[in-house]
Amino acid sequence: MADSLLSKLGELTFTAEEQDAVVVTPDAVAIPAEDFACSLVGKVVSPPPLMVADLLGNFAPSGETTRCKGIYEISPNFFLIAFSSPANRANVLKRGPSDFQKYWFALEQADPNRTIHDYSFQHMCIWVRIHNIPLSLMTAPLACALGASVGKVIITDTRLEDGNMGEFMRVRVSFDTSKPLCRCVVLSRPDAKASMCPLQYERLPLFCHGCGLIGHSILACPTTPKVEGQKFQYGAWLKAL
Structure with a gap:
């Protein structure tokens, strides 16, 4: 509502009285x-x-x-x-x-200093697990590089405590939820064939198995055709258990 009202005001010419500014005083906060x-x-x-x-x-x-x-x-x-x-x-x-x-x-x-209309709620911070990484490459620099393919990297976790590297790397990223979930990243090495690194998301909320967007289910998806026996491009496997 406020956006449409502001847009309307941009088309108008104002009187001198309307342009008099009201100064915010401490008692008005x-x-x-x-x-x-x-x-x-x-x-x-x-x-x-x-x-x-x-x-x-x-x-x-x-x-x-x-x-x-x-x-x-x-x-x-x-x-x-x-x-x-x-x-x-x-x-x-x-x-x-x-x-x-x-x-x-x-x-x-x-x-x-922001109004309620200044918040987009478009970016989500989430831990992402990156699988199929060679043991010699399970490092923070590579986690940052791969995580950057998903979103803005916040922090990495290679889980090297007590000598336990684990089977995946973790990276916390902020990603744009207006885009479908990223399902994998490709790792290219000069001495080996490029490999696909599947991704899983921790604490992943409801998302659509059809379009990959967060916020609705496949039943409520406005873009995915409902065809019996259809194979979807996204699924529960993206959610880390």
């Missing part, structure tokens, strides 16, 4: 800036209607790990979640993505 340092804003990427009472359970005030002080619905499907400290807020973001009834509960740091 509803929420102190320091409170935003302990808060998140969120939106459930979901086609069905939401039950706000159920959503409260995601960040129960009694939770020892989150210490949530409260969750408030600012507008339909737009929430402000207040925590007791910036550290507790950071813990929620680190362990994400969050979900509500299997749908992605998109979260961003609250910013006192």
Whole structure:
């Protein structure tokens, strides 16, 4: 609504009175800036209607790990979640993505200088497992290089503790959810044949097995034809158990 109203205003000519600026004074600030340092804003990427009472359970005030002080619905499907400290807020973001009834509960740091229409909720931070890597190449630099094919790399985890390398590398990335999930990356080496490295996502919310987008199921997909016996390009195998 606000976007359409602003667009309409851009076509108009204003009087001198309408262009007089109103100066913000300290007593006009509803929420102190320091409170935003302990808060998140969120939106459930979901086609069905939401039950706000159920959503409260995601960040129960009694939770020892989150210490949530409260969750408030600012507008339909737009929430402000207040925590007791910036550290507790950071813990929620680190362990994400969050979900509500299997749908992605998109979260961003609250910013006192942004309106509710300035949040896109388009990027998800998630741990990605990269499989089929030669043991000699299970390094942080390669994890960064491969992870960059999926999204913006936040941190890597080659799991070299106690000499246990494991069967995959982990990298936490921020990726654009307006694009289909990436299913693999290709590893090219000068001394060997290029190999495909399958990907799996940890804590992956509901996504479509037809188009690969997060936020709806195959039954609600607007672009995937419903054909009996059809083989889909995406599947539950993308979700790390």
